[in-house]
Amino acid sequence: MPRDPLIGIVGKPSSGKSTTLNSLTDANAAVGAFPFCTIDPNQATGYLQVPCACSRFPDHPEYTKLCKPNYGWCSEGKRHVPIMLLDVAGLVPGAHSGRGLGNKFLDDLRHADALIHVVDVSGTTDSEGKNTRGYDPLYDVEWLQDEIRLWIEGNLKKRWGSIVRKHTATKSTIVDTLQAQFGGYGSHAPMIQRALSTIEGLPPLEKWDDEWITKVVAAFMKEKFPTVLALNKMDHPDADKNVSKIMLKYPNTKAVLTSAITEVFLRKLKKQGFIHYEEGTEFIDTCEDDPENLKPLDEKLLNRIENIRDLVLYRFGSTGVVQVLQAATDLLGLIPVYTVKNIQTFTGGNGTNVFRDCFLVKKGTPVGRVARYIMGGEVTIAAIETVGGVRVSEEAAVEAGKNDILAFKIAPRSQA
Numbered sequence: 421m422p423r424d425p426l427i428g429i430v431g432k433p434s435s436g437k438s439t440t441l442n443s444l445t446d447a448n449a450a451v452g453a454f455p456f457c458t459i460d461p462n463q464a465t466g467y468l469q470v471p472c473a474c475s476r477f478p479d480h481p482e483y484t485k486l487c488k489p490n491y492g493w494c495s496e497g498k499r500h501v502p503i504m505l506l507d508v509a510g511l512v513p514g515a516h517s518g519r520g521l522g523n524k525f526l527d528d529l530r531h532a533d534a535l536i537h538v539v540d541v542s543g544t545t546d547s548e549g550k551n552t553r554g555y556d557p558l559y560d561v562e563w564l565q566d567e568i569r570l571w572i573e574g575n576l577k578k579r580w581g582s583i584v585r586k587h588t589a590t591k592s593t594i595v596d597t598l599q600a601q602f603g604g605y606g607s608h609a610p611m612i613q614r615a616l617s618t619i620e621g622l623p624p625l626e627k628w629d630d631e632w633i634t635k636v637v638a639a640f641m642k643e644k645f646p647t648v649l650a651l652n653k654m655d656h657p658d659a660d661k662n663v664s665k666i667m668l669k670y671p672n673t674k675a676v677l678t679s680a681i682t683e684v685f686l687r688k689l690k691k692q693g694f695i696h697y698e699e700g701t702e703f704i705d706t707c708e709d710d711p712e713n714l715k716p717l718d719e720k721l722l723n724r725i726e727n728i729r730d731l732v733l734y735r736f737g738s739t740g741v742v743q744v745l746q747a748a749t750d751l752l753g754l755i756p757v758y759t760v761k762n763i764q765t766f767t768g769g770n771g772t773n774v775f776r777d778c779f780l781v782k783k784g785t786p787v788g789r790v791a792r793y794i795m796g797g798e799v800t801i802a803a804i805e806t807v808g809g810v811r812v813s814e815e816a817a818v819e820a821g822k823n824d825i826l827a828f829k830i831a832p833r834s835q836a
């Protein structure tokens with residue numbers, strides 16, 4: 421991984437982006453900051469829930485007690501791994517040509533590896549976020565994709581004449597020519613290759629008209645910005661029919677139903693000691709279930725919780741926000757990799773706590789690359805070991821449950 425993964429949260433005004441972001445970033449107080457990045461004002465740390473390596477060893481139940489992550493936290497074998505989120509606000513139809521807050525926000529988007537598109541499925545806000553009734557959110561899915569495409573297309577077309585001249589003069593491949601253009605979006609040659617391979621009958625670049633350019637940019641976008649739809653405000657009575665329409669029109673797009681406002685509300689009540697609530701699940705306990713440990717709720721709040729159970733949790737299984745982040749990282753093929761000092765005891769620096777370090781890495785990445793990414797380029801890796809002290813070659817790929825617990829042995833510096 422060249423850098424830490426970044427998930428962009430996009431959507432029209434009032435679709436629920438900030439609420440979704442709050443529900444994903446609101447972590448308990450003991451949580452450390454993110455390991456590497458300095459956080460920009462429009463970035464926040466979210467927490468991805470994964471089954472932790474500490475729960476993999478039935479012969480060592482003590483691991484779950486000894487598991488103390490340096491970043492994020494682990495509760496009963498469920499690990500909350502930090503991941504950077506980017507708030508891309510200000511997108512409205514016409515943003516690519518500078519409408520609304522326009523290009524600045526599209527520029528922010530460059531750095532995102534995947535997108536969560538928050539769609540308001542209640543139909544109560546129009547494409548600019550103004551209050552209305554009976555609005556069709558299908559349109560929002562379309563225009564937002566179009567805006568991103570038109571922005572990339574616009575940047576490309578501005579220079580198209582000289583791009584073609586240079587391409588011909590230098591006898592470059594299409595991949596090289598496009599990589600030179602798309603590098604600013606964080607592309608790399610295999611990504612462009614994959615995008616091109618999805619287009620049938622692509623003529624030589626010199627022959628591309630506007631229609632071909634659109635096709636190429638659309639294919640590139642799919643690779644560069646894999647998107648999951650957060651179909652938000654599912655608690656609203658009109659949500660069902662809008663959700664069905666979107667799912668029918670986009671059967672191949674990953675979509676998760678969410679009620680961000682419910683998640684924020686439940687986490688707040690939990691923090692205040694009124695409920696037990698495990699994020700990402702349908703389970704809530706109130707004072708009626710645990711009068712000794714939970715503060716009593718008044719009738720209004722008890723009714724609201726009953727409604728939340730009926731309208732959201734029992735119908736959909738959860739508020740969906742935890743799942744939407746999981747879906748976005750799945751699209752990127754990210755898996756947690758645990759690095760330890762001692763591969764026999766899984767302990768780190770202090771010799772007591774286990775699995776302190778965890779990084780999100782693309783499935784299939786060679787362990788040698790992971791080692792250099794984590795240890796830095798200056799050190800020489802003498803050996804890499806996994807569970808049981810088994811040596812792994814630098815080329816071995818990390819997979820979920822295999823080569824994902826690693827210890828790096830550093831070669832001593834030679835004395836000059």
Ligand SMILES: Nc1nc2c(ncn2[C@@H]2O[C@H](COP(=O)(O)OP(=O)(O)OP(=O)(O)O)[C@@H](O)[C@H]2O)c(=O)[nH]1
Nearest residue numbers: 432433434435436437438439509652653679680681
């Ligand atoms: N019913 C319902 N309302 C929600 C939900 N999520 C957010 N809202 C409401 O929708 C409105 C807009 O939410 P925000 O999170 O501010 O939306 P935004 O997309 O960040 O808006 P901008 O800052 O204008 O870009 C607020 O009144 C929220 O309370 C939800 O899941 N259900």
